[in-house]
Amino acid sequence: MAHSQDTGPAPALPGWFLLLQQGVDGITVALNVAGTILIFLVMLLVNFDVIGRNFFASPISGVPEMVSMSIVAIVFLQIAQAFRKGRLTRTEAVLGFVEKRAPRLRLVMDIIFALGSALLIWQLYAASQPLFVKAWVRGTFEGTVGDFTAPVWPVKLIILIGCIALLVQLVMFAASAALRLVAGQGARP
Amino acid sequence: PVRADDMTVTIVAGHPPVFRWVKHASQTFIPAVNAALEGTGHSITWSEQYGGSLAKVGEELEAVEEGLAEIGLVSSLFDPAKLAPQNVTYFTPFVISDSTVVSEWMDKLQSSNADMKAAWEANGLEYLGGAIGIDDYLLMTNFPVNSIADLEGRKIGAPGPAVNWLKGTGAVGVSGNLTTYYNEIKTGVYDGVIVFASAALPGKLHEVAPYITKVGFGAQYAGGFAANKDWFDGLDPAVQQALRDAAAADRVAYHADLDASVAKFLGIMTSQGATVTEVDDAFRQQWASGMDNVARVWADKLDASGVNGSAVLKDYMDTMRAAGATPVRNWDQE
Amino acid sequence: MTPFEIGLTSFGVMILMVYMGFWVPFALMLSSFGGVWLIKGSPILAGKLLALAASKTISSYFFGVVPLFVLMGYIVSVSGMGRDAFDVANHLFRRLKGGLGIGTVGANAIFAAITGISIASAAVFTRIAVPEMMRHGYSARFSVGVVAGSSVLGMLIPPSLLLILYGLLTEQSVGDLFIAGVLPGLTLAFLFGGGIWLTAHLNPGALGSAQDADDIPPLTGRELAQKGLPLGLLIGLVLGGLYAGFFTPIEAGAVGCLGAILIGLARRSLSLRDFWEVLNDTGLVTASICFLIIAAQMYSRMLALSGVPAEFGSFVATADIGYWGVILAYVALVIVMGTILDSSSIMLILVPLMLPVLATMQVDLIWFGIVTIIAVEIGLLTPPFGISVFVIKSALDDPEITLGDIFRGAAPFALLMLVLLGLVLAFPQLATALI
Numbered sequence: 018m019a020h021s022q023d024t025g026p027a028p029a030l031p032g033w034f035l036l037l038q039q040g041v042d043g044i045t046v047a048l049n050v051a052g053t054i055l056i057f058l059v060m061l062l063v064n065f066d067v068i069g070r071n072f073f074a075s076p077i078s079g080v081p082e083m084v085s086m087s088i089v090a091i092v093f094l095q096i097a098q099a100f101r102k103g104r105l106t107r108t109e110a111v112l113g114f115v116e117k118r119a120p121r122l123r124l125v126m127d128i129i130f131a132l133g134s135a136l137l138i139w140q141l142y143a144a145s146q147p148l149f150v151k152a153w154v155r156g157t158f159e160g161t162v163g164d165f166t167a168p169v170w171p172v173k174l175i176i177l178i179g180c181i182a183l184l185v186q187l188v189m190f191a192a193s194a195a196l197r198l199v200a201g202q203g204a205r206p
Numbered sequence: 207p208v209r210a211d212d213m214t215v216t217i218v219a220g221h222p223p224v225f226r227w228v229k230h231a232s233q234t235f236i237p238a239v240n241a242a243l244e245g246t247g248h249s250i251t252w253s254e255q256y257g258g259s260l261a262k263v264g265e266e267l268e269a270v271e272e273g274l275a276e277i278g279l280v281s282s283l284f285d286p287a288k289l290a291p292q293n294v295t296y297f298t299p300f301v302i303s304d305s306t307v308v309s310e311w312m313d314k315l316q317s318s319n320a321d322m323k324a325a326w327e328a329n330g331l332e333y334l335g336g337a338i339g340i341d342d343y344l345l346m347t348n349f350p351v352n353s354i355a356d357l358e359g360r361k362i363g364a365p366g367p368a369v370n371w372l373k374g375t376g377a378v379g380v381s382g383n384l385t386t387y388y389n390e391i392k393t394g395v396y397d398g399v400i401v402f403a404s405a406a407l408p409g410k411l412h413e414v415a416p417y418i419t420k421v422g423f424g425a426q427y428a429g430g431f432a433a434n435k436d437w438f439d440g441l442d443p444a445v446q447q448a449l450r451d452a453a454a455a456d457r458v459a460y461h462a463d464l465d466a467s468v469a470k471f472l473g474i475m476t477s478q479g480a481t482v483t484e485v486d487d488a489f490r491q492q493w494a495s496g497m498d499n500v501a502r503v504w505a506d507k508l509d510a511s512g513v514n515g516s517a518v519l520k521d522y523m524d525t526m527r528a529a530g531a532t533p534v535r536n537w538d539q540e
Numbered sequence: 541m542t543p544f545e546i547g548l549t550s551f552g553v554m555i556l557m558v559y560m561g562f563w564v565p566f567a568l569m570l571s572s573f574g575g576v577w578l579i580k581g582s583p584i585l586a587g588k589l590l591a592l593a594a595s596k597t598i599s600s601y602f603f604g605v606v607p608l609f610v611l612m613g614y615i616v617s618v619s620g621m622g623r624d625a626f627d628v629a630n631h632l633f634r635r636l637k638g639g640l641g642i643g644t645v646g647a648n649a650i651f652a653a654i655t656g657i658s659i660a661s662a663a664v665f666t667r668i669a670v671p672e673m674m675r676h677g678y679s680a681r682f683s684v685g686v687v688a689g690s691s692v693l694g695m696l697i698p699p700s701l702l703l704i705l706y707g708l709l710t711e712q713s714v715g716d717l718f719i720a721g722v723l724p725g726l727t728l729a730f731l732f733g734g735g736i737w738l739t740a741h742l743n744p745g746a747l748g749s750a751q752d753a754d755d756i757p758p759l760t761g762r763e764l765a766q767k768g769l770p771l772g773l774l775i776g777l778v779l780g781g782l783y784a785g786f787f788t789p790i791e792a793g794a795v796g797c798l799g800a801i802l803i804g805l806a807r808r809s810l811s812l813r814d815f816w817e818v819l820n821d822t823g824l825v826t827a828s829i830c831f832l833i834i835a836a837q838m839y840s841r842m843l844a845l846s847g848v849p850a851e852f853g854s855f856v857a858t859a860d861i862g863y864w865g866v867i868l869a870y871v872a873l874v875i876v877m878g879t880i881l882d883s884s885s886i887m888l889i890l891v892p893l894m895l896p897v898l899a900t901m902q903v904d905l906i907w908f909g910i911v912t913i914i915a916v917e918i919g920l921l922t923p924p925f926g927i928s929v930f931v932i933k934s935a936l937d938d939p940e941i942t943l944g945d946i947f948r949g950a951a952p953f954a955l956l957m958l959v960l961l962g963l964v965l966a967f968p969q970l971a972t973a974l975i
């Protein structure tokens with residue numbers, strides 16, 4: 018299937034791999050749930066601000082800052098699951114054609130693409146890591162002293178966590194295609 | 207020093223060139239550098255990246271620090287954590303309304319005040335000068351303001367640090383954004399905003415908030431030119447001097463332009479139906495004394511984090527008093 | 541290679557990767573990483589550009605409420621409000637051929653008055669309208685095409701994030717720009733509606749085997765009220781609150797979301813399980829779209845460093861081709877850049893370049909803004925990088941409908957946008973009459 022990484026590994030994959038995939042997926046889903054809850058909290062926060070401002074003459078300080086930090090956190094908490102669920106956009110035209118004519122070539126393409134992406138995400142991780150360290154060491158914050166301030170390091174940390182989770186899913190994706198290639202199978206049924 | 211015959215220099219600003227300080231980067235700073243380098247054997251090919259094409263507002267500092275750009279118009283206003291001492295003006299309202307004076311002295315303080323200097327260096331930057339002064343902030347409302355009591359329960363949009371200025375007035379300060387002020391006053395989300403004249407006219411804010419009250423919040427310092435320190439340190443001293451001189455020339459030209467526009471803009475808004483009122487000393491005194499001492503809160507917080515905020519506050523206030531300002535409230539002496 | 545050549549090459553490589561089936565965000569990121577590496581001669585610097593864009597691109601209040609708009613649409617859909625509203629629309633338009641398609645355009649025009657971003661419109665109506673249209677026999681390609689096409693109304697009819705950005709770039713009054721967008725927005729809605737109506741008459745096969753409305757029993761007055769009221773209430777709440785000044789367009793997503801939840805609970809048509817599922821789905825759509833936008837921003841920063849867009853822009857700006865030559869060349873450049881760049885990047889790069897030229901030609905900047913927005917928004921629908929199409933694909937989660945299907949379905953609507961662009965160019969009054 019071109020569209021989804023979630024059709025589940027073919028039964029022929031070795032047991033240790035399935036177990037590993039299960040563990041990785043568990044962590045991915047946990048991050049996903051955290052992001053989902055964050056969306057709900059953002060909704061409540063904005064509504065409390067609107068109600069507070071209009072009916073109690075007391076808006077909540079720092080809502081724009083909290084919301085803009087949350088969206089970054091939400092995206093990086095969920096990106097690994099979005100990949101796992103096949104939600105990252107790709108065109109299927111050539112892939113589908115290759116899959117019909119040469120299913121093994123399709124597997125090779127998937128392996129190359131996933132490993133290339135993994136290397137790229139590693140670069141992103143490596144370059145984001147100092148940004149987290151700086152935010153932590155210097156106590157960088159968003160907002161205004163005297164009104165509202167919030168530290169930025171948690172968001173920078175979530176970016177790192179999201180990168181690692183995505184990286185692991187990319188490697189698992191490549192590994193599952195490689196195992197299938199070795200076993201002489203085509204792409205997933 | 208590195209021998210550089212021709213080098214490419216990327217200059218970055220988060221705001222687009224319609225903002226006066228960006229326009230002058232392009233029309234004053236760069237030509238001044240080029241002119242100074244003529245005949246020195248050095249020349250610069252400029253890659254001008256404004257308006258968010260390379261870095262958004264508030265991202266300029268990191269872009270220069272990381273080396274993606276060599277020079278940036280770094281807005282300390284939008285980096286209140288990393289350039290904390292530079293934001294002293296926003297925590298000391300009612301000190302001075304002349305942006306030219308504020309800028310000239312803030313530029314000097316960037317090298318004479320140890321904590322201000324250290325803030326740039328901690329971020330891997332070399333401050334070049336070219337302070338971006340912001341003209342006297344105004345209160346613009348859709349209702350007349352004759353006394354502070356008129357503000358009771360009114361929702362006033364203000365840029366981040368200026369929300370503090372509204373505390374103690376009875377008004378509800380809402381942290382807002384210049385780009386949406388017009389719409390939000392029009393629909394009634396805000397009853398007014400705190401804004402400066404050189405932004406109010408282009409945004410046509412006087413159409414929806416025609417009561418302009420000169421409360422005397424004062425002029426502000428919002429940032430200046432800074433270069434990547436590693437890069438700057440490797441430059442020929444002649445080039446370094448050319449950059450500093452150009453930044454100084456830029457500050458003068460920008461503020462002359464700013465002063466001329468402010469008077470003109472207030473006139474245009476009046477002719478288009480706005481009412482400009484200057485409050486009396488009693489009003490100003492009442493407002494200032496009703497506020498919390500945000501400068502103290504700010505300085506204490508800096509002190510606790512290892513930056514000598516109290517010293518910065520005192521240094522700034524002393525400098526302004528020496529320059530002839532008569533602060534409505536001496537924030538540092540309470 | 542000069543930076544200019546690197547920029548052009550990276551462009552070709554990126555297109556190739558996308559068509560080969562590389563994930564689009566990774567293709568954008570990889571070509572920008574490679575591009576910056578070559579331009580600046582340092583992989584470390586290239587990585588830093590990626591990292592800065594990742595942490596800053598979407599870090600704003602505007603983007604922060606994107607998931608809330610999406611969630612509102614999903615709740616409307618899962619609680620049956622959307623289906624009911626479509627039954628009402630079908631009833632009202634039952635005499636019109638292609639009525640549901642026209643109804644979707646109309647609903648989008650109304651929703652455009654609530655949201656300031658097209659991606660919200662696209663995500664919301666993918667969930668509400670596509671299943672309903674397909675339930676009534678429209679082809680998948682036509683159904684997604686209508687949604688993709690009418691999502692552009694979100695940016696043309698105020699409030700509009702792009703018009704705010706344009707106002708900021710050119711010092712034009714955002715209020716004037718908003719008013720100027722109204723007539724072109726309505727015109728576009730009429731063009732879309734008329735186009736669907738004509739197609740239904742002249743070439744009904746293009747819409748699929750849409751059921752004749754005669755097959756559907758008409759609704760009684762009571763049923764109409766029961767089905768129409770909940771969604772009417774929600775729209776009233778959001779529009780009313782917006783124009784009464786209770787909340788801003790940014791906050792409208794959150795208020796609408798809470799409103800939809802409360803209405804769903806009151807109707808007992810929103811279970812906790814459904815709610816959790818759509819909340820979760822909202823996160824996945826948000827993540828994939830925002831990740832794409834981050835990648836697009838990395839790519840556009842690399843291009844900015846290469847100088848390619850500036851070079852083309854100043855070519856147009858300085859070419860000695862007269863007033864209409866400049867305007868038409870600009871429009872063409874915007875449309876071409878729209879195939880690969882996101883809307884705001886195109887404006888950030890091109891508009892400041894054009895301003896000095898426009899000043900010498902006495903161009904009405906409000907009119908020019910509307911022209912720019914329409915041209916930029918065509919890019920939402922054109923391959924290989926068409927963000928509305930990507931949003932639909934991501935929100936749909938249906939492997940049977942390919943990206944190609946959506947692009948093809950959207951193509952007629954992109955053509956109608958060209959028609960609107962021609963109209964606004966020929967009759968500037970369309971933009972300026974109401975101001």
Ligand code: NA
Nearest residue numbers: 652655694699
């Ligand atoms: Na809209």
Ligand code: NA
Nearest residue numbers: 878879919925
């Ligand atoms: Na496109």
